[in-house]
Amino acid sequence: MNRRMMRKVTNVVALCLSGLATAIGLFFLGAILWTLISNGVAGMSVALFTQNTPPPGSSGGILNAIYGSVVMTLIGIVIGAPIGMLAGTYLAEYGKGTRLAAVIRFVNDVLLSAPSIIIGLFIYEILVIRMGHFSALAGGVALAVIAIPVTVRTTEDMLNLVPQGMKDASTAMGAYPWRTITSIIYPAARSGIVTGLLLAVARISGETAPLLFTALNNQFWSTNLRGPMANLPVVIFQFALSPYKNWQQLAWSGALLVTVTILVLSISARIAVSASGGGAKR
């Protein structure tokens, strides 16, 4: 009897602890969002979106940083997405089952989890040193290097979900593989691929470490891709660590902006998948 009680008590305690663990996880998400909102909303104003980063002590906004982030994220996705999609296509179709594909898949997984600051060092070595100066272009390329493994992974996963019967039917009609892929498989996997792209954008738009010594930062408005350019993550980093109250406020507002953007992207990616009725498990 005693042993049975013990088992029951152990069971209840263990299950309560697992509930508690979940509560802890959710608490931190809530705490972080609450901090962002309570600190960030105070700084929301028209000036935030219409003025450039100010010198310490005077008012301003983060227009140049927003612009820079958008530009570099675009460069990253414009370079990274096609390469990632093509490589993912190779893994899922042409190279399926080959040893080369297995190696590439493994290397891609390693790149996917590699520290992003290493990517920053890599781009610094091959681009910044060659060009002789920091540039928005280098920042965009660094983001592309981070976007590629994400896109490869999602593209391969999504293409694998397309029923084999559809591919066979197309082949039976005499279509070459490229025709099958572009006219049958891509359209069938469209929502999944779009989801992958959204997730890639979400991933790179918050990256800070790879931009620190590629794009650097710029206090002024700049559209020159070959020069340093302001961007939200690095501005948040520098301003949050500064002793100036107005800079810290701008950092909080920028942080809120980045987080809301990324969470909206992630949530819409999930909706895109579930709306398509198939695709990934979640």
Added chain:
Amino acid sequence: MNTAAPAIDTRHAAKQRFREVLFKGATLAAALLVLILLGGVVLSLLQGSWPAFSHFGFSFLTREIWNPVTDEYGALAPVYGTLVTSLIAMLIAIPISFGIAIFLTELAPDWLKRPVGVAVELLAAVPSIIFGIWGLFVLAPVLQRHVQPALIEWLGPLPLVGKLFHGPPFGIGVLTASVVLAIMVLPFISAVMRDVFETVPDVLKESGYGLGATTWEVIWKVVVPYSRTGIVGGIMLGLGRALGETMAVTFVIGNAHRISPSLLAPGTTISASIANEFTEAVGDLYTSSLVALGALLFLITFVVIAAARFMLMRLDRRALSSV
């Protein structure tokens, strides 16, 4: 495939074949580029770190000194900081992630599973710089005022363990960085654990219940042993993230190049050193030493991540698409 029916215009067929070669070549080139990227990363790190390694030799790894004025650098303090913060982070994160994974797979009613699962995944989507700024302005003061004094008072006088909790409560330091890291890797580990728990066949669990086992006994004696490799793989994956995490740590570690026995004291990690000092580094040896740190970090994380991926390879890749 290459025997075009006579009815088909041969020029059309040739065009099709040409496009096939073109498209196939493009996908192959893109796939090879992934390999080239990794090779490029390795080569550029080696090239950039060569001056430091050739100048300091093996002593680069064993010395604690980090002095830009006399141009002497050693990697011991940042390597130590990287390993210790990640280790503590894992100690905190593993049990919590395990609890979350169990809650999501075995306990939560269906209507709760999805929202809680999505919330945990959103935590994974929050960029690391946000964890940094939150850690600095919210977590560090709370730890400084409420947690660290208690640790110093209760654990400080103990033999052996006490050494870890000596000194004033700075707020920022190794412990705070570890806590922030733990929160960051939580969603990654629990996502993998949940996915591997879901691969356990229902029949196995039902046999456990059929023998009269409690929910916990089924989890501990059926689910966990069945998914052991996946669990370890998930933990390693989280460890890989913790080792390389930059921004969150940079905010709260204090950036002090010394090894202190106390967890409350400021320290540094490899990634925090690079993030803090790289743009300000003057002189080739200084820059090269930082790149050498990066090379060490890459080596450490590569081993951990490769091991993790190897363990997770057997699992259904689709089940792990969230990481």
